[in-house]
Structures are given as structure tokens and as C-alpha cells.
Amino acid sequence: MARAKIALIGAGQIGGTLAHLAALKELGDVVLFDIAEGTPQGKALDIAESAPVDGFDAVLKGTNDYADIAGADVCIVTAGVPRKPGMSRDDLLGINLKVMKSVGEGIAANAPNAFVICITNPLDAMVWALREFSGLPHEKVCGMAGILDSARFRHFLADEFEVSVKDVTAFVLGGHGDTMVPLSRYSTVAGIPLPDLVEMGWTSQEKLDAIIQRTRDGGAEIVGLLGNGSAFYAPAASAIEMAEAYLKDQKRLLPCAAYIKSALGVKDLYVGVPTVIGAGGIEKIVEIKLNKDEQAMFDKSVEAVRGLVSACKEIDSSLG
Numbered sequence: 001m002a003r004a005k006i007a008l009i010g011a012g013q014i015g016g017t018l019a020h021l022a023a024l025k026e027l028g029d030v031v032l033f034d035i036a037e038g039t040p041q042g043k044a045l046d047i048a049e050s051a052p053v054d055g056f057d058a059v060l061k062g063t064n065d066y067a068d069i070a071g072a073d074v075c076i077v078t079a080g081v082p083r084k085p086g087m088s089r090d091d092l093l094g095i096n097l098k099v100m101k102s103v104g105e106g107i108a109a110n111a112p113n114a115f116v117i118c119i120t121n122p123l124d125a126m127v128w129a130l131r132e133f134s135g136l137p138h139e140k141v142c143g144m145a146g147i148l149d150s151a152r153f154r155h156f157l158a159d160e161f162e163v164s165v166k167d168v169t170a171f172v173l174g175g176h177g178d179t180m181v182p183l184s185r186y187s188t189v190a191g192i193p194l195p196d197l198v199e200m201g202w203t204s205q206e207k208l209d210a211i212i213q214r215t216r217d218g219g220a221e222i223v224g225l226l227g228n229g230s231a232f233y234a235p236a237a238s239a240i241e242m243a244e245a246y247l248k249d250q251k252r253l254l255p256c257a258a259y260i261k262s263a264l265g266v267k268d269l270y271v272g273v274p275t276v277i278g279a280g281g282i283e284k285i286v287e288i289k290l291n292k293d294e295q296a297m298f299d300k301s302v303e304a305v306r307g308l309v310s311a312c313k314e315i316d317s318s319l320g
């Protein structure tokens with residue numbers, strides 16, 4: 001059977017890391033696309049030259065021509081600009097919206113059957129715009145955020161409890177921004193919910209609140225430390241988990257920015273929710289029960305995403 005084809009639109013920090021991970025995991029052959037000449041070609045060759053050492057079989061190609069993504073099974077989009085210290089993800093909207101237009105058209109013309117994972121920020125609005133510009137089915141276009149936000153939460157919790165990250169699960173819902181909703185009740189250590197762990201004296205409510213805030217600010221913390229660019233290792237690992245779930249029809253239950261026709265009190269919007277990812281793309285949205293406070297936080301996050309979508313429509317009247 002022919003190998004799967006994975007197209008990476010944007011060959012910057014995240015794009016290069018995605019290519020490396022996809023090759024190491026032998027998910028398929030990789031095409032790196034970028035408007036910058038030389039960058040995708042250089043990264044593809046560099047990774048290909050690591051194959052004899054690491055022992056993976058994958059063809060890697062760098063290109064500036066959309067025709068080379070033809071027939072891709074998965075497209076992961078990181079094209080655009082990352083934020084600089086002091087910027088919020090929302091500050092990127094104007095520039096990255098234009099990029100989504102050209103990427104959406106490129107994917108529609110060359111890889112209309114692909115499962116598309118958007119990473120470009122501000123995530124929830126960009127994945128919505130990418131879907132509009134590409135015209136692909138909603139269940140085949142989604143955004144990576146929830147796995148990353150949950151992974152940050154899990155890392156901080158594992159560190160606090162001095163247990164393996166493998167035994168910590170966490171849920172983060174809502175938009176990929178300051179209003180994201182880390183859900184303590186649905187986050188556990190080996191099945192024990194966080195509120196029970198507070199009662200058991202594993203941590204205090206104050207420490208847990210601080211971890212939740214650090215999770216919300218997780219992206220900014222990295223931006224501040226790097227001083228030049230934003231996080232790329234954990235975002236790439238998170239998107240690869242989604243691509244693998246699709247390519248291997250794993251039916252993984254993963255939080256991601258998915259199109260909600262009508263669920264969880266939301267209509268016609270992309271926002272972070274638990275989903276099932278398999279060969280059909282986003283096969284299901286899992287309607288977990290939220291209590292009053294959680295629903296209020298989720299609603300606030302949804303409103304923030306709606307504001308960004310409205311801003312996109314104001315900038316580009318074709319999105320009306």
C-alpha cells in the first residue's frame with residue numbers, strides 16, 4: 001500500500017518540527033510548503049539526511065509550489081506569523097487572515113480530500129476562516145489547541161504531584177486564548193478528579209488555581225522566554241497526535257477546535273471541545289455536562305471567539 005502523504009503548509013519552527021516528528025513516526029511521506037524560498041527545501045533535506053541514523057523510511061520534499069501537495073491525506077497549517085513578546089494571539093488576526101485565504105485556496109485546488117489541521121493563531125478564528133476559504137467539509141477541517149493546552153496543564157499537574165505525566169489526564173475547553181477553560185472536575189490522576197486530590201491534601205486550592213492560571217498563560221510564558229517566536233515543540237507534538245488519530249482511524253477522544261453546528265449551547269462556530277477523531281475526521285463532538293460556573297466560563301470564551309470571527313468578517317467582506 002502506498003504511504004500516506006502529509007503536507008505541511010508553513011515550514012517555520014512548527015512546520016520543521018512537524019516534519020521531523022511525522023518522519024520519525026513513519027506516518028507517511030512529507031511535503032513541506034512555504035513561500036520562503038530555500039527554507040522548506042533545506043529542512044526537508046536536513047531531515048532526510050537524518051533518516052539513515054534514525055532508521056526511518058519517508059520521502060521528504062520541500063517546495064514553493066502548491067502543486068506538490070496534490071493528493072495529500074493530511075494538511076497541517078502553520079503558515080503565518082507568530083507573536084512577539086507583549087503581543088496577544090489576537091494581534092495576529094489581520095496578517096494571518098490574508099495567509100489563510102491563500103492557504104485555503106491552495107488546499108482546495110490541490111488536496112480537497114485532506115484532513116486539515118490548523119495551528120495558525122488566533123486559532124479558533126483562523127480555522128473558521130480557513131474552512132470558509134477552502135470550502136472543505138466542516139468535519140475535515142479542525143484546529144489544534146486543546147491537546148496543547150491540556151498537555152501544559154498535565155505537565156504542571158504532574159510536576160506538582162510528583163507523578164508520571166502518563167497518569168495525569170486533563171480537559172481544557174473553549175477558545176485558545178485568555179478565556180480558555182481548564183476543567184478541574186474532568187482532570188484526574190489515574191481517575192481521581194482534581195477536587196478530590198485537593199481534599200486528600202495532595203495540593204491546595206490556591207496552588208491549583210495558580211496552575212490553572214499558568215496553563216491559561218502557557219503560550220505567553222514561552223513567548224516571553226524565547227524572546228523571538230513562540231512555542232513549537234509541544235504544538236507540533238499535539239498536531240501529530242491528531243494526524244495519527246486520523247490516518248490510523250484510532251477514534252481518539254481528543255480536545256480540538258471543531259465546528260459546532262449546535263451543541264453545548266453553541267451554534268455555528270469553531271471552538272475547543274472534546275471530539276472523536278478517526279478516518280471520518282471529526283467524527284463526533286462529545287457533549288460533556290458542564291455545571292453553572294463551567295458553562296459561564298465556556299460561554300465567555302465562546303463570546304471571545306465570536307468577536308474574533310466578526311473582526312475577520314469586517315476585514316474581508318467575502319467572509320460575510
Ligand code: APR
Pocket residue numbers: 009010011012013014015033034035036039078079080081082083092096099102103119120121122229230231232235
Ligand atoms: N504561505 C505559506 N507560508 C507562509 C505564508 C504563506 N502565505 N506566510 C508566511 N508563511 C511562512 C513563513 O515563511 C514561515 O516560514 O509561515 C512560516 C511560519 O513559521 P514561523 O515564523 O517559524 O512560526 P511558527 O512558530 O512555526 O508558528 C506558526 O503557528 O502557533 C502558531 O502563533 C503561531 O501563527 C503562528 C503559527
